[in-house]
Amino acid sequence: MMNNEWPLWEVFIRSKQGLDHKHAGSLHAADAQMAIENARDAYTRRMEGISIWVVESAHIHASNPDEASSLYDPADDKVYRHPTFYHLPDELKNM
Helix, strand or coil, X not given: CCCCCCCEXXXXXXXXXXXXXXXXXXXXXXXXXXXXXXXXXXXXXXXCEEEEXXXXXXXXXXXXXXXXXXXXXXXXXXXXXXXXXXXXXXXXXXX
16 A cells, blocks of 8 residues: 555445445545544445444455355254254244
């Protein structure tokens, strides 16, 4: 990174109606506090958010979608993780 470039930050916003943070976009900022303030101004103009997360993009690591089969195949042999083996009482209506 050159001295005159600010790092890229990913912005996640939690709305008043939701429990999870959703990716809202990206922005450049000198530090985390500036990123939060800029995210507030850019992504919550209508007061729809109640929480903001910012993560410097350089610290995000992701799996490769082309390698999804090798990443998720080991879960296929763990059938005990599927709820089909559990008996639920008849009294339980909403599961």
